[in-house]
Amino acid sequence: MTHWKQIQKLNGGEPIYNSEPKFDMKDEVWFLVGTRELRVSSAGVLHKFDKKAHEAKGPITGRFTLYRLREKLFVDVEVRGEQAVVRRGILNGADVSTRIAPSEVEPLLARYRAFGFKDGFPWNATKTLATRREYHRQKPFAAWTVEVHGNVLVDSARDTPAPSHEAAIALAEKRIRAKEKAGFRLYLIELMTSDHPNPEPKPPKGAPARNPLPKRAPVPKPKDAYEAVDAAVAMLEDLHERIPTAHFVTECLDLEADRKRVASVEEHAAFFLRMHKARVGRWAKAKPRKPKKNESSWDYFANVYGSITWILDGAADAGLEMFYCGNVTGGGWSCLEIDSDSDYSMDDQVEATGNEELENLFVFHGGWHQDRSWAFDQRVSSPGGEYAVIPFGDNLQDLPRPVKPERIVPFGLWLYKRVVALTRIAETNLRELG
Numbered sequence: 001m002t003h004w005k006q007i008q009k010l011n012g013g014e015p016i017y018n019s020e021p022k023f024d025m026k027d028e029v030w031f032l033v034g035t036r037e038l039r040v041s042s043a044g045v046l047h048k049f050d051k052k053a054h055e056a057k058g059p060i061t062g063r064f065t066l067y068r069l070r071e072k073l074f075v076d077v078e079v080r081g082e083q084a085v086v087r088r089g090i091l092n093g094a095d096v097s098t099r100i101a102p103s104e105v106e107p108l109l110a111r112y113r114a115f116g117f118k119d120g121f122p123w124n125a126t127k128t129l130a131t132r133r134e135y136h137r138q139k140p141f142a143a144w145t146v147e148v149h150g151n152v153l154v155d156s157a158r159d160t161p162a163p164s165h166e167a168a169i170a171l172a173e174k175r176i177r178a179k180e181k182a183g184f185r186l187y188l189i190e191l192m193t194s195d196h197p198n199p200e201p202k203p204p205k206g207a208p209a210r211n212p213l214p215k216r217a218p219v220p221k222p223k224d225a226y227e228a229v230d231a232a233v234a235m236l237e238d239l240h241e242r243i244p245t246a247h248f249v250t251e252c253l254d255l256e257a258d259r260k261r262v263a264s265v266e267e268h269a270a271f272f273l274r275m276h277k278a279r280v281g282r283w284a285k286a287k288p289r290k291p292k293k294n295e296s297s298w299d300y301f302a303n304v305y306g307s308i309t310w311i312l313d314g315a316a317d318a319g320l321e322m323f324y325c326g327n328v329t330g331g332g333w334s335c336l337e338i339d340s341d342s343d344y345s346m347d348d349q350v351e352a353t354g355n356e357e358l359e360n361l362f363v364f365h366g367g368w369h370q371d372r373s374w375a376f377d378q379r380v381s382s383p384g385g386e387y388a389v390i391p392f393g394d395n396l397q398d399l400p401r402p403v404k405p406e407r408i409v410p411f412g413l414w415l416y417k418r419v420v421a422l423t424r425i426a427e428t429n430l431r432e433l434g
Helices: 004-010 102-114 165-181 225-242 259-265 269-275 297-304 347-353 356-360 411-433
Strands: 023-025 028-032 038-042 045-047 062-068 073-080 083-090 095-100 118-120 129-137 142-149 152-155 158-161 185-193 247-249 307-312 333-339 361-363 373-381 387-392
Touching: 004 028, 038 083, 038 095, 062 102, 073 102, 083 102, 083 185, 095 102, 129 165, 142 165, 152 165, 158 165, 225 247, 225 297, 225 307, 225 411, 247 259, 259 269, 297 411, 333 411, 347 356, 356 361, 356 373, 361 387, 387 411
Parallel strands: none
Antiparallel strands: 023 028, 028 038, 038 045, 062 073, 062 118, 073 083, 083 095, 129 142, 129 185, 142 152, 152 158, 247 307, 307 333, 361 373, 373 387
């Protein structure tokens, strides 16, 4: 961590904004000043607002873009004839533009690759994340955005199909040139979920190779609801171990060894660990066993595992229905939180709706404030003691028609299906973060 006085010294003694640096590695520090303007100290050189770079007008003959997706950072290079414009910035945030000679582009890209920035394409960071460029004109003020999604140009939300991805890019560059001639200048770069598949960026020759992530451990297909519980837990444990960044399963944590991992994902780490103290590492001694007599798959889960608290970094949540555990900041950003000791009370909801049938619900999953929760409907049970799982939110007023006992899906099978779906999406996101 760079000390505040050291950062101020890098800034030539001028005041800085007292927030953590956006990037801090070796002789490279990205930080904000009092006006929330981004400045970059790189190899002993301070880069700040350069009006000539910001207003460069020559035609763009080449582009290069690197990303650190988890930190939402980018390095974008436009080659414009005898000069190149370098933008270092925060996605959907501040950036700083400087000028270099075209001959300096490759050494600059190599420097940032060594810092962990990954090669993307100028028009998409990954197969699923398209790059949006927003342009502004000051007098009279106007804003314009441009993106390329597969073979479709998205021009201020207007879709224009093209014969190919390359043709869509060529059309985007043509319109950018026309907008620049009309006085527009690049204002913002951000990423959007792509509506159409894009080519997968690959590192160029000579770029640092990415460490391949281990393949998922084989998990036998469960034969019943109890094995389904074990299989779901095994898949979460496997993902927690195989990909140790940008997410964690609280029940798999080693409190002493994993504090940094928690802090890298959850900003309010100390609060999080206090809030979930009973769940931290609780699977360390949990092992699959034979179900006891008259033990439902929910009871089996509660007795053997107790809870699931899966926390993800915001950069890894695309395509997942997320919520804050406990509906509080610092509780953890999650797509799967199950608590066998849930103390969610239906009293207020029953009073507000006058519907006493709601008392038959047992809410076992987080996300109730965003309608992303789940509950057991305890009006009817199956012969094996299972209850139907139904969607739940804290604005629910009426219960659905009761499920017939013979048609109730056991909790274990519901959990297995959900974990398979969630881990598939999350692993794709985590691999893209690389």
